[in-house]
Amino acid sequence: MNRHHRAIGAVFAVHGAVSGTLATxxxxxxxxxxxxxxxxxxxxxxxxxxxxxxxxxASRLAHRxxxxxxxxxLIAAWCAALALPALAPAPGWLFAVxxxxxxxxxxxxxxxxxxxxxxxxxxRRPLMSGLHGLWCVGSLAAxxxxxxxxxxxxxxxxxxxxxxxxxxxxxxxxxRGLLADRPSEGVPAPRxxxxxxxxxxxxxxVGFCGTFAEGASADWSAVYLTEVAxxxxxxxxxxxxxxxxxxxxxxLAGDRIVRRFGPAAVVRCGGSVAVLGGILVVAAxxxxxxxxxxxxxxxxxxxxxxxxxxxxxGTGATPGEGVAGVAxxxxxxxxxxxxxxxxxxxxxxxxxxxAMITCVVAVMTLTAGALRPRDTAxxxxxxxxxxxxxx
Numbered sequence: 001m002n003r004h005h006r007a008i009g010a011v012f013a014v015h016g017a018v019s020g021t022l023a024t025x026x027x028x029x030x031x032x033x034x035x036x037x038x039x040x041x042x043x044x045x046x047x048x049x050x051x052x053x054x055x056x057x058a059s060r061l062a063h064r065x066x067x068x069x070x071x072x073x074l075i076a077a078w079c080a081a082l083a084l085p086a087l088a089p090a091p092g093w094l095f096a097v098x099x100x101x102x103x104x105x106x107x108x109x110x111x112x113x114x115x116x117x118x119x120x121x122x123x124r125r126p127l128m129s130g131l132h133g134l135w136c137v138g139s140l141a142a143x144x145x146x147x148x149x150x151x152x153x154x155x156x157x158x159x160x161x162x163x164x165x166x167x168x169x170x171x172x173x174x175x176r177g178l179l180a181d182r183p184s185e186g187v188p189a190p191r192x193x194x195x196x197x198x199x200x201x202x203x204x205x206v207g208f209c210g211t212f213a214e215g216a217s218a219d220w221s222a223v224y225l226t227e228v229a230x231x232x233x234x235x236x237x238x239x240x241x242x243x244x245x246x247x248x249x250x251x252l253a254g255d256r257i258v259r260r261f262g263p264a265a266v267v268r269c270g271g272s273v274a275v276l277g278g279i280l281v282v283a284a285x286x287x288x289x290x291x292x293x294x295x296x297x298x299x300x301x302x303x304x305x306x307x308x309x310x311x312x313x314g315t316g317a318t319p320g321e322g323v324a325g326v327a328x329x330x331x332x333x334x335x336x337x338x339x340x341x342x343x344x345x346x347x348x349x350x351x352x353x354x355a356m357i358t359c360v361v362a363v364m365t366l367t368a369g370a371l372r373p374r375d376t377a378x379x380x381x382x383x384x385x386x387x388x389x390x391x
Contacts, residue, residue, distance in 0.1 A: 007177030012131045013138030014171040018082050020139030021163045024146025024237040025156040041342015046098035048335035051106025058107035072175030074108035079168040086156040126255045128306040133251030143241035151234030199315040202370035204329030209364030210304030211333040216341040221294050228350045231287040239291050246298035254303040263307045263371040271365025274300025278358030282351045311371045
């Protein structure tokens with residue numbers, strides 16, 4: 001692992017830590033503001049709206065001031081925004097700060113994934129699954145702190161504020177080792193909007209389903225344990241941490257697994273595991289059965305997001321075009337998943353909401369063939385896994 005690989009890996013870990021910290025304190029925020037499932041779902045919709053609206057600005061900013069500087073600027077903004085949700089005094093204020101929170105999340109996500117593709121091309125070997133694994137490691141570490149804070153009933157305003165300061169410092173240090181910017185003379189500024197190609201749309205369907213299940217499980221696992229399985233605050237927070245630990249371990253091993261079996265077979269097999277996990281969650285009325293289900297969902301969908309980004313990098317004239325198209329589709333999934341889950345839970349029940357999520361994962365399994373390797377695009381890594389069948 002060279003200096004640039006370590007630096008972008010640390011950025012991914014910091015980004016994950018911000019997400020993991022907030023996720024474990026959502027029950028605290030829901031209780032403090034007395035939010036119904038539907039209202040909480042609307043609040044969780046706001047970050048995706050903010051991200052979706054701000055994403056085109058990120059690539060244009062990177063073109064203007066350089067990708068390296070943009071990554072450093074936006075990861076700092078994302079860390080600082082972590083302190084805001086717990087300070088909201090009413091639902092309206094929560095919606096506003098979650099919009100800002102999502103804008104910084106989406107912009108930093110776009111540029112750090114683009115930089116990850118650049119580093120992958122620089123070292124000429126697959127890195128994206130491992131980078132997303134480090135994102136999970138960061139989220140897992142932050143989730144462990146969140147468990148302790150929730151169990152000790154620490155005020156979330158203090159918890160989130162202190163963690164925001166620590167992560168801001170860590171992100172600043174990590175940014176110093178990022179890959180130098182590539183020459184941009186003669187390169188046109190990114191367009192504000194471009195329709196995805198047919199190949200990107202096919203890959204995007206897989207990414208949409210995987211992101212939907214990931215986002216819904218991450219945002220609602222702690223609440224599900226509290227409301228359905230009658231778990232205490234510490235055990236409810238542990239559901240998220242176990243979910244992320246399973247994703248982290250699978251992603252960190254993902255590059256080796258994909259090289260052996262191929263992306264489509266890995267996603268098909270993983271989707272079957274995730275469907276089983278969804279069935280367990282729906283049937284569970286005790287904490288550990290539900291946690292087991294979330295663990296299987298995490299294992300099953302772990303490699304989907306990095307694999308769709310890697311596959312999309314080979315579908316356009318440049319890797320960036322394909323990645324941008326898939327990013328738009330996956331953020332559309334993030335835009336809908338938390339709210340649809342909350343609304344379904346409010347209208348029917350939490351188990352009904354996760355039955356719907358299980359069906360989405362089944363669609364992901366059926367459409368995994370879109371990830372079969374294509375000809376390598378210019379600037380993309382040259383190694384391609386062989387396609388075998390998993391049994």
